[in-house]
Amino acid sequence: MDKQTKHLLDLYKQKRFSKIENIPTNKMLKIDSEEVTKVIKKNHSISICTCESSGKTEHNSLCRHKQFFIVFPILECLNQKLNKLIEFYEGQKEIKMNIKPEIIINDLKNLK
Numbered sequence: 001m002d003k004q005t006k007h008l009l010d011l012y013k014q015k016r017f018s019k020i021e022n023i024p025t026n027k028m029l030k031i032d033s034e035e036v037t038k039v040i041k042k043n044h045s046i047s048i049c050t051c052e053s054s055g056k057t058e059h060n061s062l063c064r065h066k067q068f069f070i071v072f073p074i075l076e077c078l079n080q081k082l083n084k085l086i087e088f089y090e091g092q093k094e095i096k097m098n099i100k101p102e103i104i105i106n107d108l109k110n111l112k
Contacts, residue, residue, distance in 0.1 A: 004067070011068050012075045025076075029069050036069040081111055 001009075011017065011031065018030045028037045034051040047066045085107055092099055 004064075007064065008068050008071055009075075011064075012072070012079070017068065017072070025072060029072060031065040031068050034065045036065050038069070078111075085111070 016032050019025055020028045020030060020035070026038065028035060030036075034049055036047055036049045039046045039048055047069060049063050049065045049069075051063050051065055053061065053063050089099065089104070
């Protein structure tokens with residue numbers, strides 16, 4: 001795994017993001033102490049970040065906050081699906097039901 005991908009996953013795992021009240025996460029998200037906002041213009045959208053590095057190079061730069069904003073919906077969806085599978089298999093463990101490895105492998109393939 002490359003350094004940048006690891007950093008984005010660490011941001012998510014460490015919950016270094018927060019949702020802005022009454023604003024959907026696909027429009028605005030706070031990452032560390034910076035805010036990323038998606039602005040939709042005629043036929044395109046722009047992501048704007050409040051960080052210093054983003055301000056130096058206008059809106060074309062892709063700072064780590066914007067990168068996280070872009071991958072956040074994917075991480076969120078993947079995390080929810082994994083949590084459901086974990087909850088299901090923990091429930092099976094509690095009732096001492098034997099699960100065939102093929103079932104687990106199939107679930108993981110479906111998730112992939």
